[in-house]
Amino acid sequence: MVSATLSAVSTTATQTTPARPAPGKTASGKTAACEAWADMRALVVGDEAFGEVRRISAEVGLTAALMKALLKLSPEHPVAMRELADQFGCDASYVTALVDGLEKAGMAERQAHPTDRRIKVVVPTDKGTETVARVEGLLAKPPSAFERLSRAEQQQLRDLMSKLNDPASDHVGT
16 A cells, blocks of 8 residues: 555656756757757748748749759859759759750850860859849748747847858857
8 A cells, every 4th residue: 555655656746747858958858959950940941931932933934943053053153063963962964954954944054164175064144143133032031930030039040140150150159
């Protein structure tokens, strides 16, 4: 009887006493950095973001894949097709299909490399450069979730993101 009572008290105590997270962890058992990263990924690759990318690509007359490839091009820095394949982690044949699509849309053109004519580089056309500027302007609109933040919170988020994106900011916790 005493054993059953102690067992019941022990069970009740564990049910009502919340477990304390380990040092540096949140209630979910993850670090705050892990939780923040998961939230950032959800915001950037969530349904609203994908829908916006599809809407913008349709608005400029490209598929999302062609738009992504176009955004990698610069008139000042021609990029080799092999380099595009490496950046995208795909076969050269896929990049060939992408560049074919961009050429067909009048957005990019292949040129011979300035010092090695065996290499083909890709540059945006004037139309492609104008489209990149338009797409970047459309992509600059933040997701609707930002409306939940006050102006001060938006500024704080901007400052924190700048710190995360600054390679000179390699000081932990500063």
